[in-house]
Structures are given as structure tokens and as C-alpha cells.
Amino acid sequence: MEKEEQLLRRRLEELAGTSYQRDIPLYSDFLNLNEQTIFLSMMSSLPVACRLEGGYDLAERKIVCFLPVREQDLAKPPICVIKIAPTAPKFARPCTHRDYLGAILNLGIDRGKTGDLLLDGNVCYCFCLPSVSGLILEQLVNVGHNPVTCRLADDIENIPGPSFEEITGSVASERLDAILALAYRLSRGKVGECVSSERVFVNGRCVTANSHSLREGDVVSVRGLGKFIYKGSGSLSKKGRTFVTILKYQ
Structure with missing residues (x-):
């Protein structure tokens, strides 16, 4: 476990413990997607109810709200x-x-x-x-x-939310390189360069494997090219290719 992750876990545990002991709502700083994944992995072990809030429905960066029982339906996030x-x-x-x-x-x-x-x-x-x-x-x-x-x-x-371009197409599989090629209209070679040069992030974490499988709801960003949400797969084509949908940030 990396030092930054250890520090984050310790901080979240401290906030949850203080919220429980003092019976008051407390809040973390804004977390990126990778930090939210870490929080979600430990949420069930925390002594108080928690929820993520970003200020609007499609927010990417969010704070963790640590809420005593009496505050769960009343607390307004301090954003x-x-x-x-x-x-x-x-x-x-x-x-x-x-x-x-x-x-x-x-x-x-x-x-x-x-x-x-x-x-x-x-x-x-x-x-x-x-x-x-x-x-x-x-x-x-x-x-x-x-x-x-x-x-x-x-x-x-x-307040307007982010705007998207919807991209649909067929791919051989839900591998990262196949989805990137569709999203940015790149050759597999160019996609491989992006991945190997550590420019590709899935849910805030750098991914260096072309074969990484994407899951519905994953947020993918490529430095210099932009960001998209992978909405998942649908039906199969006659040739056995999978139809997928991508929401690309504009």
C-alpha cells in the first residue's frame, strides 16, 4: 500500500471516529476518483453512516460526509x-x-x-x-x-452540468485499447503509445496495460486528449463484435 493511500485511510478513519464519538457531522476534503475508490473499499468498516457529495448529480470530485444517525436526512453538505x-x-x-x-x-x-x-x-x-x-x-x-x-x-x-458527445460503435472486446481507439479515432499503435507513456487514467488511477477491461461507469482520461465515461456494452453484431457507448466530455 502506498504512503498516500495509508495517509488517506488514516484521515478518513479519524474523521469517522470523531463523528461517532462526538455525535456530530464531519466532512473530508474533496477526493478525486481514485481516492473515492479507496474510501468506498473501507466504508463498510467505518462506525458512522457516510455518503459522497459533490454539489451536483454528475460531480466527479466529491467530499465524504460522515453523519450521525440524527443527521443522516438533514445534513446539507458544506459546499x-x-x-x-x-x-x-x-x-x-x-x-x-x-x-x-x-x-x-x-x-x-x-x-x-x-x-x-x-x-x-x-x-x-x-x-x-x-x-x-x-x-x-x-x-x-x-x-x-x-x-x-x-x-x-x-x-x-x-447551473449547467458538463456537456457530452455520445459515441457509439462496435469493438472486438471491452479492452482499454479498443475503447480508446473508438473514443479518439486512433490507431492501435497510437493508443499503445498513450498507454505505455502513462498518459491514461481509469477512475483517477494510471493504467499501463492495454488489456485492462473497462466496466460500465468507468471514467477514462487521456492527457492531451480529454476524458470520457464508458457507458457499457449492448448487443452483438453479426460478426460477433460488441456495440458500446461512450460519453465524451466536450
Whole structure:
């Protein structure tokens, strides 16, 4: 077991134990997909009820909520949503997810304090913990070359979720290399280069085996190419190939 995993397990156990002993709700920092997998593997051994929350239904980064019995149906996760918009929209240059994340982290904020960043045109919605919301609201004044204004989002329900391109096709099997070739229209050789150069991650964990089998719901990212959700397989073609569906982030 790697040291980072040991530290995470210890921290989650401490939070669960304190929540149980003091009978109060407690919350972790935001976890990536790999860290969530670690949490789920140990959840049944924790002394209190737990659930993952990210601020919206399709959230990727989530916090763990440790909840005493009396709080299980009442506790609202402590997640703030900050709307980041250009001060002069007419003259604003396009900014990427990396631009927004870099500007936020440059304030000295740890990545674990921030969740997903959702882009809607030239506006970004940042999910974060209350402990850093004030800093972002007061100190984030530029993203890229754009002066920006930050405020708490009024109506969280109307915040747009991520948009996807649905890709369907047939593959010989649900091997990682076959699905990657379909998702990014790459040759098997190019796919092999991506995998061997440690650019491919499944649920936040680096995968270096072309033969790795994907399962429904797996989130796959390739550095430099993007990210998709594998939705699973369907019927077989007359030639015995498997039809699969992919939701590719746009």
C-alpha cells in the first residue's frame, strides 16, 4: 500500500471516529476518483453512516460526509458555488479549465479544497469548501488575461452540468485499447503509445496495460486528449463484435 493511500485511510478513519464519538457531522476534503475508490473499499468498516457529495448529480470530485444517525436526512453538505465571470464580457478572451484552476491554485489554495469547475461559455462555476470561499471571492481578480468578478451563485439548480458527445460503435472486446481507439479515432499503435507513456487514467488511477477491461461507469482520461465515461456494452453484431457507448466530455 502506498504512503498516500495509508495517509488517506488514516484521515478518513479519524474523521469517522470523531463523528461517532462526538455525535456530530464531519466532512473530508474533496477526493478525486481514485481516492473515492479507496474510501468506498473501507466504508463498510467505518462506525458512522457516510455518503459522497459533490454539489451536483454528475460531480466527479466529491467530499465524504460522515453523519450521525440524527443527521443522516438533514445534513446539507458544506459546499459553496462561486460564479466567476469576466468583468468586461465583450472583450474577454476564451479561458480553459486549466486557466481557471491555475488562477485559483495560485492563490495558495490546496486542490483538495476545491471540487469541480464547470464552464458555461465565458463563465466558470467553482465548487469549493467554505474555508476557501472568502479567499476566492476577495482575491481572485484575474483569470488568464481577463479581469474577473466573483460572487456566490444564486440558483445552484440552474447551473449547467458538463456537456457530452455520445459515441457509439462496435469493438472486438471491452479492452482499454479498443475503447480508446473508438473514443479518439486512433490507431492501435497510437493508443499503445498513450498507454505505455502513462498518459491514461481509469477512475483517477494510471493504467499501463492495454488489456485492462473497462466496466460500465468507468471514467477514462487521456492527457492531451480529454476524458470520457464508458457507458457499457449492448448487443452483438453479426460478426460477433460488441456495440458500446461512450460519453465524451466536450
